Amino acid sequence: MAQVEVKAKDGKDEGAKEAAVLVDLGENAQDAIDRFGADVVFSNYIANVKIGVQAGIRRYLKAGLDVAGIQAKFDNFKPGVTMDRVVDPIAALAHKMATMTPEEREAAFAALRARIEGTPVSGEPEQE
Numbered sequence: 001m002a003q004v005e006v007k008a009k010d011g012k013d014e015g016a017k018e019a020a021v022l023v024d025l026g027e028n029a030q031d032a033i034d035r036f037g038a039d040v041v042f043s044n045y046i047a048n049v050k051i052g053v054q055a056g057i058r059r060y061l062k063a064g065l066d067v068a069g070i071q072a073k074f075d076n077f078k079p080g081v082t083m084d085r086v087v088d089p090i091a092a093l094a095h096k097m098a099t100m101t102p103e104e105r106e107a108a109f110a111a112l113r114a115r116i117e118g119t120p121v122s123g124e125p126e127q128e
Contacts, residue, residue: 002027049079056083 007020026032032041053074060070073083097105 002031045079052079053077 002025003022004025005020005022007018009016009018011017026035029041056073057070060073065073077083097108100108
């Protein structure tokens, strides 16, 4: 018996109600098929995979890929295998810097300028 705890909240706000229940989903795929039937297991598999594919499509659309480019990313798709992540380095840097104090931000800008100019930054190994 594979008891799985499933949690949910009724919203994202602080103080949102939360509950957790235990459900027995089976030990493995064959056990799930034996308990619930192949159609139920397969339809839930399809629904879950579609959600993952939709998330991938959204990431690639935001990154500016066209439909053909997105399709090419999914030509060899396998559920559960990590796909290429599209990373916007400027957005990542802005997000990181937004969490810094003004002093930390100035130090980061100084280190970035030094690295761009090719001068060593104290505490960092020299680039070859």
